[in-house]
Amino acid sequence: MADVDATRGTGPVPPDALRAAENGGGAGAFDGVHPPSSELVSDCVHCGFCLTTCPTYVLWGEEMDSPRGRIHLIAQGLEGEPLSESMVTHFDRCLGCMSCVTACPSGVRYDRLIEDTRAQVERRHPRSARDRALRAAIFSVFPYPRRLRLLRGPLWAYRKSGLQGLISRSGLLERLAPTLATLDSLAPRLRRVPRPPRRVAARGTRRAVVGMLTGCVQSAFFPEVNSATVRILAAEGCDVLIPPGQGCCGALSVHNGRRAEAERFARRLIDTFERTGMDYFVVNAAGCGSSLKEYGELLADDPGYAGRAAAFAAKVRDLAELLDELEPVARRYPLPVTVAYHDACHLGHAQGIRAQPRALLRGIPDLELREIAEAEICCGSAGVWNVLNPEAAAELGDRKAAAVLDTGASVLVTANPGCLMQVAAAVRRRGGTIALAHTAQVLDASIRNLGAAALAGR
Ligand code: SF4
Ligand code: SF4
Numbered sequence: 001m002a003d004v005d006a007t008r009g010t011g012p013v014p015p016d017a018l019r020a021a022e023n024g025g026g027a028g029a030f031d032g033v034h035p036p037s038s039e040l041v042s043d044c045v046h047c048g049f050c051l052t053t054c055p056t057y058v059l060w061g062e063e064m065d066s067p068r069g070r071i072h073l074i075a076q077g078l079e080g081e082p083l084s085e086s087m088v089t090h091f092d093r094c095l096g097c098m099s100c101v102t103a104c105p106s107g108v109r110y111d112r113l114i115e116d117t118r119a120q121v122e123r124r125h126p127r128s129a130r131d132r133a134l135r136a137a138i139f140s141v142f143p144y145p146r147r148l149r150l151l152r153g154p155l156w157a158y159r160k161s162g163l164q165g166l167i168s169r170s171g172l173l174e175r176l177a178p179t180l181a182t183l184d185s186l187a188p189r190l191r192r193v194p195r196p197p198r199r200v201a202a203r204g205t206r207r208a209v210v211g212m213l214t215g216c217v218q219s220a221f222f223p224e225v226n227s228a229t230v231r232i233l234a235a236e237g238c239d240v241l242i243p244p245g246q247g248c249c250g251a252l253s254v255h256n257g258r259r260a261e262a263e264r265f266a267r268r269l270i271d272t273f274e275r276t277g278m279d280y281f282v283v284n285a286a287g288c289g290s291s292l293k294e295y296g297e298l299l300a301d302d303p304g305y306a307g308r309a310a311a312f313a314a315k316v317r318d319l320a321e322l323l324d325e326l327e328p329v330a331r332r333y334p335l336p337v338t339v340a341y342h343d344a345c346h347l348g349h350a351q352g353i354r355a356q357p358r359a360l361l362r363g364i365p366d367l368e369l370r371e372i373a374e375a376e377i378c379c380g381s382a383g384v385w386n387v388l389n390p391e392a393a394a395e396l397g398d399r400k401a402a403a404v405l406d407t408g409a410s411v412l413v414t415a416n417p418g419c420l421m422q423v424a425a426a427v428r429r430r431g432g433t434i435a436l437a438h439t440a441q442v443l444d445a446s447i448r449n450l451g452a453a454a455l456a457g458r
Pocket of ligand 1: 070093
């Protein structure tokens, strides 16, 4: 018992931790540090309604690659089964897309179960040298906006030299190193955009003061999305606060079981923003938003931050959610485009935000909105899942690209940089053409009366 208490810090020890400790506290699949909750596991009535919405079950038809199967494996682990290589494989294959949470009629909190399970896997399961090296490389670059920005120069040179086209046409990279091929195909087109200032004043009457997350991938590879977000917020009467050096929100870390790292990022972000006097904290990346809204749970064991984290989380809004709450004041000019809207999983499934972005798009005169078939199935991006599981991610990407192109829309709109990169790569593979834009860029083009040409070729 002493070991369990020591690792948990000063917070109360929950019943599952006690049970895991009594079960050997380390002999079974899980130790006493935030084991997955047996109460949540027992909520599953094995009905199977979640199966057909799970992308890995759709791909492979294997019970253990379904939500129900994974919950069964967690139950086995809680009963004392050791954490086997095969168990870890099935947990690793989960995209964390939360489609099963939407589909489940019993309200099973699979999101909590897999998050706690992943943290156990990362601490307790010895990974292969290749896997360790790949994960170390990913997590020493992706959550650091400055390091990501340093990649822009070499990426630009790689493109300009014609090397990328040559390698991609040869198909050699796919055969030799699918992970590298995936990274190569995902890299977005780079544009030079000046960094946003620290504070942008509301246009007209001020209705709110909002802090804004610039993000890691968003700020390094999609700075024009951040610029559009700032302009929309100002046009809708918001003072926008954008402190530099805000760092990562920790989403990537927490979704991959790196809880301690996620906690560090969360503390830093709270320190950066909590004394700015903001009414809201706005986020334009779905994956970041869903994690930020859970800061209260993430830092619940930290007496210095628990209350502050919960207060911070209560202010978090996705951009579409905030604009819907505020109601529009800026004039929308016509934008004669046909748009297919893709629900990013961490916006639709994890945050339940589906109606607001559609309402924003429908509020633009002359814009026609089309729905994508199989909308609930993930595009295969899922943070860094597509880098860790390149072949399966390409299959899901191809499936999504086909559904997107079937709509006949001229622009694909979504609210997550990962989805934009993933679908863009898949559309390119199929030889299709469709412009890609974040919801913010579409609204911005309408508010500034830029016309449909502003979205073409993105
Ligand atoms: S989170 Fe997604 S991939 Fe994982 S079990 Fe649920 S539906 Fe399947
Ligand atoms: S997770 Fe929900 S939908 Fe899936 S089998 Fe269990 S109770 Fe049924």
